[in-house]
Amino acid sequence: MTHPLDSIFAALADPTRREILRMLLEDDMAVTDVAHPFAMSLAAISKHLTILVSAGLITQEKRGRVKWCKLEPDALRAAAIWMQSFGQFEPVNLDAFEAFLSHELQVQTQIDPIPTP
Amino acid sequence: MTHPLDSIFAALADPTRREILRMLLEDDMAVTDVAHPFAMSLAAISKHLTILVSAGLITQEKRGRVKWCKLEPDALRAAAIWMQSFGQFEPVNLDAFEAFLSHELQVQTQIDPIPTP
């Protein structure tokens, strides 16, 4: 019914969920630990994680009381491939990547309206 | 307050908007012509286009009565770069790309059929 890209891009459209993915890039995490840095309820994070699971971007495995969250970077492949079709730009540019990351960190807390020339 | 990636990914999350981008990949188009293949009102397409403009994915230029829409593939660069950070996967995999495209064509059902050779 709905295209897989719908849920993948929709999941990526929220900054909280992108930050969760960034955290999981470093290591697998329990739900409570994922929630810890955020200023919102555990239930809200639990919902975000459900959305990420539905999009296939993460998987969860329950061991005992603890549910572990694991990044599934392959799910981004479809989205990356789709975007490649619009990319005259070269596939990987690590310089641009680092420049972007430093900009990313600054932008987190500042107002940054859409550039409309 | 909102990150540029928010609006880019949100814009990409809708299949109508992705299809519009795909159409604009071939050539610049007037708003009416963009709307033509879709089974929805012109006003709805006009809204989709403003969302794409806000995300920076397209630009519009009015010449006479006609407003021309132009793809801005550079806007996808930020999103592509962000996704690269999750990619242990190799930058471009053309086999996977073709496989994905054939699947993509099958899934599109909400618009008028595309002549498949």
Place this chain on the structure above:
DNA sequence: CCGATCGTCAACCGATCGGTTGAATATGGG
């Protein structure tokens, strides 16, 4: 000038989103 075309605006609609709170369900430790 007149009528048709191009495109947006405004109001409205139901559905979904992102968040809250409070209760409920496992599970583990002492």
Place this chain on the structure above:
DNA sequence: CCCATATTCAACCGATCGGTTGACGATCGG
């Protein structure tokens, strides 16, 4: 066994989304 911990569920809320319809301003052609 009891209690704390880990996580989800359910109901609710305001805001936003994706769509409609009808009216409207601009612009072109004859």
